Amino acid sequence: MSSPTTQQLPLPSFFNTTKVSEVWRVPYQERFVEAQNWAKSHNIPAAATDKTRICLLLIDVxxxxxxxxxxxxxxxxxxRGAIEDNIRLCEFIYRNLGTITQITATMDTHTSMQIFHPRFWLNQEGEHPQPNATNISLEDVEKGVWKVNPAVADNLSSWNYQDLEKYALHYTKQLSNSGKFPLTIWPYHGMLGGIGHALVSAVEEALFFHSIARDSQTRYEMKGSNPLTENYSVLQPEVLEDDRGKKIAEKNTALIEYLLEFDAVIIAGQAKSHCVAWTISDLLNEIQTRDANLTQNIYLLADCTSPVVVPGVVDYTPQADEAFKRxxxxxMHLVKSTEAMENWLK
Incomplete structure (x- = not known):
């Protein structure tokens, strides 16, 4: 693959690093006009003309x-990990606007009654597990430390309580057997329809600006809405079948095929230890079953992603670093957003 020759662009005057940590409404019409003028003044071509096609994959920003x-x-x-990452990410998008062909953004998408949320489980005292501090192991389910909340079965039309109990045992066993993280109870997050589900405003603005300047529609990938499985990776959930071998979820084959059609895929987002690492791992597995040489087309923006660290509770930095080393x-290439793309794209 020949290296792009497009020089880095200046940052647009409206971009303000101090606003990256804030939530606000993107002024779409203003940015629409500015993006068109920006493309003209900097001779930015339409993405459809790119000879080297580059996809920027953003995980759960x-x-x-x-x-x-x-x-x-x-x-x-x-x-301040994610804030600092997103400042660099926005600057990377603006400076390389004429080189990035397509941007794909994944969005963690949840509702209240899912297997990794407190409402799904009860202990013998009728209490729900505490988020961020509870892992539910196979042994916990076997001993009845944690049981499925009967109210959950009332909200899943195709499941009764007894079957859900069997599935809970199957699910934790699958995680244990595959060497994955134990089932973690997370705070309610990425709630569909909520402000938390939305993209970071500054990043959304950069994506909109890119889509107009390059005539390249941003692609959005929702993940995580299945109530019966975690879904760290956008390419597939943690568990695909129930205890009877019936399929409950599928790999995101369409996205896999889409990504592998590009000459280069650049990956950034949150969190390095979880959704980013899991997505890259699944992509690596797909590549290795097809053509191991395709790993040379994958670039990881190492300074635009951070691991989960909860002081006094857990620090996934070693696991994240070990995954990226692998x-x-x-x-695959570990690169920095501050370096000129033409210096690291092969």
């Missing part, structure tokens, strides 16, 4: 993960 006042702020080691050893 939503308020729920990226705003300090929201449910699952990814603080990283610095305490990806690099497999042939």
């Amino acid at each position: 939503q308020n729920t993960f990226c705003h300090p006042d929201f449910e699952l702020f990814v603080a990283g080691k610095s305490g 990806f690099a050893e497999a042939g």
